[in-house]
Amino acid sequence: xxxxxxxxxxxxxxxxxxxxxxxxxxxxxxxxxxxxxxxxxxxxxxxxxxxxxxxxxxxxxxxxxxxxxxxxxxxxxxxxxxxxxxxxxxxxxxxxxxxxxxxxxxxxxxxxxxxxxxxxxxxxxxxxxxxxxxxxxxxxxxxxxxxxxxxxxxxxxxxxxxxxxxxxxxxxxxxxxxxxxxxxxxxxxxxxxxxxxxxxxxxxxxxxxxxxxxxxxxxxxxxxxxxxxxxxxxxxxxxxxxxxxxxxxxxxxxxxxxxxxxxxxxxxxxxxxxxxxxxxxxxxxxxxxxxxxxxxxxxxxxxxxxxxxxxxxxxxxxxxxxxxxxxxxxxxxxxxxxxxxxxxxxxxxxxxxxxxxxxxxxxxxxxxxxxxxxxxxxxxxxxxxxxxxxxx
Amino acid sequence: xxxxxxxxxxxxxxxxxxxxxxxxxxxxxxxxxxxxxxxxxxxxxxxxxxxxxxxxxxxxxxxxxxxxxxxxxxxxxxxxxxxxxxxxxxxxxxxxxxxxxxxxxxxxxxxxxxxxxxxxxxxxxxxxxxxxxxxxxxxxxxxxxxxxxxxxxxxxxxxxxxxxxxxxxxxxxxxxxxxxxxxxxxxxxxxxxxxxxxxxxxxxxx
Amino acid sequence: xxxxxxxxxxxxxxxxxxxxxxxxxxxxxxxxxxxxxxxxxxxxxxxxxxxxxxxxxxxxxxxxxxxxxxxxxxxxxxxxxxxxxxxxxxxxxxxxxxxxxxxxxxxxxxxxxxxxxxxxxxxxxxxxxxxxxxxxxxxxxxxxxxxxxxxxxxxxxxxxxxxxxxxxxxxxxxxxxxxxxxxxxxxxxxxxxxxxxxxxxxxxxxxxxxxxxxxxxxxxxxxxxxxx
Numbered sequence: 001x002x003x004x005x006x007x008x009x010x011x012x013x014x015x016x017x018x019x020x021x022x023x024x025x026x027x028x029x030x031x032x033x034x035x036x037x038x039x040x041x042x043x044x045x046x047x048x049x050x051x052x053x054x055x056x057x058x059x060x061x062x063x064x065x066x067x068x069x070x071x072x073x074x075x076x077x078x079x080x081x082x083x084x085x086x087x088x089x090x091x092x093x094x095x096x097x098x099x100x101x102x103x104x105x106x107x108x109x110x111x112x113x114x115x116x117x118x119x120x121x122x123x124x125x126x127x128x129x130x131x132x133x134x135x136x137x138x139x140x141x142x143x144x145x146x147x148x149x150x151x152x153x154x155x156x157x158x159x160x161x162x163x164x165x166x167x168x169x170x171x172x173x174x175x176x177x178x179x180x181x182x183x184x185x186x187x188x189x190x191x192x193x194x195x196x197x198x199x200x201x202x203x204x205x206x207x208x209x210x211x212x213x214x215x216x217x218x219x220x221x222x223x224x225x226x227x228x229x230x231x232x233x234x235x236x237x238x239x240x241x242x243x244x245x246x247x248x249x250x251x252x253x254x255x256x257x258x259x260x261x262x263x264x265x266x267x268x269x270x271x272x273x274x275x276x277x278x279x280x281x282x283x284x285x286x287x288x289x290x291x292x293x294x295x296x297x298x299x300x301x302x303x304x305x306x307x308x309x310x311x312x313x314x315x316x317x318x319x320x321x322x323x324x325x326x327x328x329x330x331x332x333x334x335x336x337x338x339x340x341x342x343x344x345x346x347x348x349x350x351x352x353x354x355x356x357x358x359x360x361x362x363x364x365x366x367x368x369x370x371x372x373x374x375x376x377x378x379x380x381x382x383x384x385x386x387x388x389x390x391x392x
Numbered sequence: 393x394x395x396x397x398x399x400x401x402x403x404x405x406x407x408x409x410x411x412x413x414x415x416x417x418x419x420x421x422x423x424x425x426x427x428x429x430x431x432x433x434x435x436x437x438x439x440x441x442x443x444x445x446x447x448x449x450x451x452x453x454x455x456x457x458x459x460x461x462x463x464x465x466x467x468x469x470x471x472x473x474x475x476x477x478x479x480x481x482x483x484x485x486x487x488x489x490x491x492x493x494x495x496x497x498x499x500x501x502x503x504x505x506x507x508x509x510x511x512x513x514x515x516x517x518x519x520x521x522x523x524x525x526x527x528x529x530x531x532x533x534x535x536x537x538x539x540x541x542x543x544x545x546x547x548x549x550x551x552x553x554x555x556x557x558x559x560x561x562x563x564x565x566x567x568x569x570x571x572x573x574x575x576x577x578x579x580x581x582x583x584x585x586x587x588x589x590x591x592x593x594x595x596x597x598x
Numbered sequence: 599x600x601x602x603x604x605x606x607x608x609x610x611x612x613x614x615x616x617x618x619x620x621x622x623x624x625x626x627x628x629x630x631x632x633x634x635x636x637x638x639x640x641x642x643x644x645x646x647x648x649x650x651x652x653x654x655x656x657x658x659x660x661x662x663x664x665x666x667x668x669x670x671x672x673x674x675x676x677x678x679x680x681x682x683x684x685x686x687x688x689x690x691x692x693x694x695x696x697x698x699x700x701x702x703x704x705x706x707x708x709x710x711x712x713x714x715x716x717x718x719x720x721x722x723x724x725x726x727x728x729x730x731x732x733x734x735x736x737x738x739x740x741x742x743x744x745x746x747x748x749x750x751x752x753x754x755x756x757x758x759x760x761x762x763x764x765x766x767x768x769x770x771x772x773x774x775x776x777x778x779x780x781x782x783x784x785x786x787x788x789x790x791x792x793x794x795x796x797x798x799x800x801x802x803x804x805x806x807x808x809x810x811x812x813x814x815x816x817x818x819x820x821x822x823x824x825x826x
Contacts (some may be wrong), residue, residue: 572801581792
């Protein structure tokens with residue numbers, strides 16, 4: 001009996017991998033369009049131009065590096081014309097890695113940094129492992145983490161700071177500022193509709209919560225990405241944030257702010273659901289999402305790094321072969337066993353998240369959560385009469 | 393109590409012996425070719441580390457009494473070699489199948505950097521406390537307990553890294569890696585990303 | 599066993615049978631020590647000294663060591679020499695010794711030294727063992743320097759060199775400082791760089807072997823044609 005061994009993703013429907021990836025690309029283009037519109041209208045023309053150029057540079061360099069890897073094999077083939085080389089590249093989806101990588105970066109990243117990160121992402125994260133379908137780690141996340149470790153202090157998350165002033169805290173995001181203030185909701189100066197719509201400075205594609213949710217739901221319905229991973233990840237993140245938010249007097253608001261800031265929604269829709277690096281069994285997928293959610297919240301509340309989502313995606317990618325080993329080939333059709341396993345693990349994770357409340361400041365319930373007014377406070381010259389107050 | 397837990401988790405994750413100050417790379421790359429060997433090697437190493445630390449803690453106190461602290465490397469190596477020999481005889485007698493499975497890996501623990509690294513920490517406890525940010529308020533008993541927890545945590549961290557790498561390697565060996573990279577080189581690159589996860593990802597969590 | 603010429607004993611371990619790049623032994627210190635060329639140089643010199651001394655000594659006493667206890671005896675001899683060199687380094691090059699930290703005592707359990715003692719020094723004459731020790735040590739130093747060069751240039755933007763005895767900086771040449779990538783000074787960058795270097799090295803090796811085989815095949819075909 002001849003066994004055909006093909007790399008994952010395994011597709012059973014008449015749609016090919018190519019068509020599924022094209023629909024994913026469409027979703028990414030929608031998010032990119034949102035970011036271009038945002039930076040052209042709210043920022044200045046330079047930022048908008050960078051929003052376009054960053055993605056184009058990233059896509060081009062990723063594709064070129066992949067083509068370089070395909071050249072030796074292409075030369076040995078019978079007919080080598082440019083068309084067959086381009087077809088190889090089209091089926092290897094390096095440009096999707098490119099656009100995801102650029103959407104994960106802030107708008108102030110330099111062109112040479114993007115090129116270095118895309119080279120590292122494609123070479124180290126994908127081609128050396130054997131190309132499309134054989135990589136262990138998500139290549140875009142590998143590139144993003146490389147940028148985080150090497151170039152983070154030279155980033156600027158937008159030419160206007162969150163409070164509207166022109167100064168930039170290099171490497172700071174809205175999330176690190178919020179964490180620095182002890183997760184105090186009063187220090188969160190962006191009004192709630194701005195947070196949800198994405199009217200604040202962050203990475204290129206991360207901020208548009210409503211758009212990402214709509215795109216995610218459409219992709220799940222079209223069966224392009226797996227709903228189990230998205231759902232378990234978001235549920236675990238939300239429950240952890242809710243438990244921590246109970247220490248403040250506005251738990252629901254806290255939870256929504258937590259989900260909408262940082263890369264949680266973008267990671268859930270585009271990065272975690274990569275079928276190559278996630279488990280194949282349904283129970284495995286739910287475990288995958290839950291562990292990722294737990295690690296995200298652990299790093300966010302207890303860790304000293306800003307990119308909890310990226311590290312958690314790498315962590316669960318590392319655990320995917322283990323999960324597949326333990327669960328593949330076993331029929332866990334019994335709903336009871338599945339429910340018990342998931343329930344037990346979730347309970348352990350949520351109990352641990354109760355310990356995150358240590359670093360959270362308790363908000364005063366009487367004060368209204370309004371953004372700090374942007375009026376300039378009048379400056380009074382100290383006069384001789386007032387001086388008496390200072391000298392007791 | 394929380395200091396002990398922090399030390400254990402630090403030794404396991406943030407200061408994982410394979411990924412942060414790389415020790416034990418030779419056996420890490422060699423043994424991880426099969427999952428069964430990894431489990432055996434990890435457990436054997438944990439046992440040897442625990443016993444060796446137990447003995448070397450008191451041996452170090454003895455050496456310092458006679459002011460021949462410079463003989464520590466030589467004495468520790470002899471202790472480790474004899475502990476490994478003892479464990480080998482033990483395993484041979486009580487579980488011949490495990491002895492056959494482990495093969496040459498058991499004597500290899502003698503030249504494993506991990507064990508010597510752990511027992512060397514007993515010679516300079518203040519540097520050890522400094523690097524892990526602990527304050528010891530229980531005197532000699534605190535020294536003893538902390539160093540034992542560190543030993544178990546380090547060995548289990550090695551075991552965790554080894555087992556995870558063995559599982560991933562099984563998947564990687566079936567993939568069409570470029571010709572020169574098959575085996576050790578792609579394993580090193582995969583370990584690089586695992587190192588980022590363990591060291592940078594969990595930094596500051598514990 | 600045919601006698602190797604003195605020259606081949608010295609030259610072989612340098613490239614053809616390089617301990618780290620080909621035999622993949624003794625990699626523990628390579629990844630930890632190559633953060634800068636200074637440290638790599640210091641470690642390499644220490645390993646050369648230890649290899650030279652242990653190979654000579656073991657080759658001197660090889661006829662009087664009983665077979666059953668030879669491994670523990672070798673280990674004790676190696677440990678003695680390593681302790682001597684460790685305290686010499688702490689006395690004369692304190693900055694280097696504190697940078698290298700625990701890696702100097704770790705030379706004791708380095709597979710290279712025990713491997714050379716077991717495979718070569720216990721079976722050959724003193725002069726041969728001395729040459730072998732020197733050759734292996736220089737091969738080790740060479741591969742350490744290669745890795746350290748790449749790591750330092752990419753990680754800090756250039757090369758800087760300190761006087762090992764006093765710790766003062768002799769010169770520093772940092773042309774690429776604007777695009778430095780600090781990950782290469784950390785351990786994960788070490789793994790990545792070492793993996794890339796090994797992969798490229800093996801790929802080149804495979805290509806050389808392939809072209810050799812092709813040449814042999816062509817030579818055989820030509821010979822067959824001529825015979826016809």
